[in-house]
Amino acid sequence: MLIGIQDLHRVYEVGTEKVHALNGVSLEIEANEYVAIMGPSGSGKSTLMNIVGCLDTPTSGSYRLKEHEISKMTDDDLARIRNLEIGFVFQTFNLLARADVLHNVELPLVYAGVKHEERRRRARETIDLVGLTDRIKHKPNELSGGQRQRVAIARALVNKPSIILADEPTGNLDSHTGDEIMAAFERIWKQGNTVILVTHEPDIAAHARRVVRMRDGKIESDVRQAGRAMDGTSR
Numbered sequence: 053m054l055i056g057i058q059d060l061h062r063v064y065e066v067g068t069e070k071v072h073a074l075n076g077v078s079l080e081i082e083a084n085e086y087v088a089i090m091g092p093s094g095s096g097k098s099t100l101m102n103i104v105g106c107l108d109t110p111t112s113g114s115y116r117l118k119e120h121e122i123s124k125m126t127d128d129d130l131a132r133i134r135n136l137e138i139g140f141v142f143q144t145f146n147l148l149a150r151a152d153v154l155h156n157v158e159l160p161l162v163y164a165g166v167k168h169e170e171r172r173r174r175a176r177e178t179i180d181l182v183g184l185t186d187r188i189k190h191k192p193n194e195l196s197g198g199q200r201q202r203v204a205i206a207r208a209l210v211n212k213p214s215i216i217l218a219d220e221p222t223g224n225l226d227s228h229t230g231d232e233i234m235a236a237f238e239r240i241w242k243q244g245n246t247v248i249l250v251t252h253e254p255d256i257a258a259h260a261r262r263v264v265r266m267r268d269g270k271i272e273s274d275v276r277q278a279g280r281a282m283d284g285t286s287r
Contacts, residue, residue, distance in 0.1 A: 060076070109123055118137070
């Protein structure tokens with residue numbers, strides 16, 4: 053089991069009020085699953101994503117990633133886990149504006165202490181994987197929205213993480229470009245990665261093989277589905 057979540061609670065104090073963002077969530081995700089987490093605003097999906105991504109810790113309950121109990125880790129431990137085990141793809145891309153594609157993609161390897169020659173090699177390989185070799189020296193403002201998101205995907209993949217965690221990855225893209233990005237996630241999943249999408253859009257969730265719906269801090273449903281064939285085949 054890659055992810056094991058048991059009776060997870062997350063309570064925020066807002067002034068004198070306590071907000072129960074997660075209220076007893078239990079969830080298991082195996083390696084090489086393709087999961088969409090859905091729900092309306094306030095359902096708890098973003099809070100769950102932040103905890104899965106080691107950006108936040110639960111108030112109570114258990115979250116185990118590769119048998120490591122995340123809730124008991126220090127901030128330094130969490131930072132190390134984030135860099136080695138989790139690749140993030142955000143709606144707003146979060147690229148360095150003054151850095152070219154190559155430098156943006158190799159950043160996680162810099163933080164991991166990988167030597168210059170090795171990180172350049174791995175970054176170039178990953179850029180080629182997302183089809184941007186001819187844009188390797190371009191800066192973000194010289195790229196389309198879809199190209200920028202592919203840079204973000206390459207950056208998420210470069211450390212060979214256990215999980216690709218994508219938060220509304222097509223939210224700033226037109227529908228055609230969004231389809232291209234979802235095709236990229238399909239390829240990533242078929243190569244053996246675990247992909248977790250957080251979205252409120254049913255047509256994006258339809259690409260996943262499992263849809264977890266949340267409401268009021270709880271899991272409302274957990275359904276496995278066939279998913280769409282992106283290249284004329286299905287898995």
